[in-house]
Amino acid sequence: MIPVDTFDLKILSALQDDGRLTNQELADLAGLSASQCSRRRMRLEEEKVIAGYHADLSSEALGFGVIAFIQVGLATHSPDNSKRFRTLVNRIDEIQEAYSLTGDADYVLKAVLRDLKGLSNLVNDVLMPHQSVAHVRSSIVLDRLKESSKLPLKDLKAG
Amino acid sequence: MIPVDTFDLKILSALQDDGRLTNQELADLAGLSASQCSRRRMRLEEEKVIAGYHADLSSEALGFGVIAFIQVGLATHSPDNSKRFRTLVNRIDEIQEAYSLTGDADYVLKAVLRDLKGLSNLVNDVLMPHQSVAHVRSSIVLDRLKESSKLPLKDLKAG
DNA sequence: TGAGACGCGCAAGGAGCGTGCAAACGACAC
DNA sequence: GTGTCGTTTGCACGCTCCTTGCGCGTCTCA
Numbered sequence: 164m165i166p167v168d169t170f171d172l173k174i175l176s177a178l179q180d181d182g183r184l185t186n187q188e189l190a191d192l193a194g195l196s197a198s199q200c201s202r203r204r205m206r207l208e209e210e211k212v213i214a215g216y217h218a219d220l221s222s223e224a225l226g227f228g229v230i231a232f233i234q235v236g237l238a239t240h241s242p243d244n245s246k247r248f249r250t251l252v253n254r255i256d257e258i259q260e261a262y263s264l265t266g267d268a269d270y271v272l273k274a275v276l277r278d279l280k281g282l283s284n285l286v287n288d289v290l291m292p293h294q295s296v297a298h299v300r301s302s303i304v305l306d307r308l309k310e311s312s313k314l315p316l317k318d319l320k321a322g
Numbered sequence: 323m324i325p326v327d328t329f330d331l332k333i334l335s336a337l338q339d340d341g342r343l344t345n346q347e348l349a350d351l352a353g354l355s356a357s358q359c360s361r362r363r364m365r366l367e368e369e370k371v372i373a374g375y376h377a378d379l380s381s382e383a384l385g386f387g388v389i390a391f392i393q394v395g396l397a398t399h400s401p402d403n404s405k406r407f408r409t410l411v412n413r414i415d416e417i418q419e420a421y422s423l424t425g426d427a428d429y430v431l432k433a434v435l436r437d438l439k440g441l442s443n444l445v446n447d448v449l450m451p452h453q454s455v456a457h458v459r460s461s462i463v464l465d466r467l468k469e470s471s472k473l474p475l476k477d478l479k480a481g
Numbered sequence: 482t483g484a485g486a487c488g489c490g491c492a493a494g495g496a497g498c499g500t501g502c503a504a505a506c507g508a509c510a511c
Numbered sequence: 512g513t514g515t516c517g518t519t520t521g522c523a524c525g526c527t528c529c530t531t532g533c534g535c536g537t538c539t540c541a
Contacts, residue, residue, distance in 0.1 A: 210383065213378070215341075218374075252468060262465065266461035306422040312469075
């Protein structure tokens, strides 16, 4: 865990909201000079506290109409089989997130697709037939209440 | 759905990977001049195809050790009760994503927490006692295979 | 008390940004 | 074929923004 003070937290929080903030804008928000913000930002990038910057694209504007959560059970739990499944998941760009979980299913995937045909294709033609997979259950997202990847920095005390 | 050509797709794809790319770098990647990339980027921002830019922070480096998926069933399905629940969800920064789904549960939440105590607090002291909530089941993430919010732009034909 | 380390703001040189402008291109009508 | 209009492009220029060097103030510890 990397030491981070109140200034860093302000900078991180601001960049989480707007990743293209100017050093001067950052300076105004954090109560520092622009040069100092530049230096701190560079340090946070080098330490990989800031992992990267990404544009957030509108799925609606680009015609991705379906989001689905897919629960997957593996055929066997051998290391080889897990590895096969992970390779498969990595290859599929429609899968944005993939986790192994405690509880019923072995894995949960979150996928973004143009339409239900795309989901059907993913589930029935790609996942189901794969040798590593035993069963699949998908749930379609009806409504998005919230969708971000912001960390709750306010939970942090400056260290 | 907004018209987007091959140049736009290259720009969007590049900015999805690195949101702080320079117009000149964008120009090299897309095969255009820097000024033209600037103009196109501004257009895409105005049209809200680009919804924003965000720094991606390392949860490990910042000491967030627990990710959990929480399935929630509402007490009743009245509009009032849904609204109460949505307000609750919006207030809680630890909840990054929240969706209503087809299938068993009414809602799925994804939460990021410092430790299991934080999860226990969220589930037992915040969600469970809330009047809108009937039952809660949480699954802890054991492993992250993939975690991004990149759209599969290669699925798109330039229009 | 003094020396070293650290973090700060300022200033300057260089890089990047966006607007104006004229040329190139494509579509369409005649 | 040819003329016209609208769109898109690259280039140039003025302006903003970025980063690095420098000197100053503060804190720590011997």
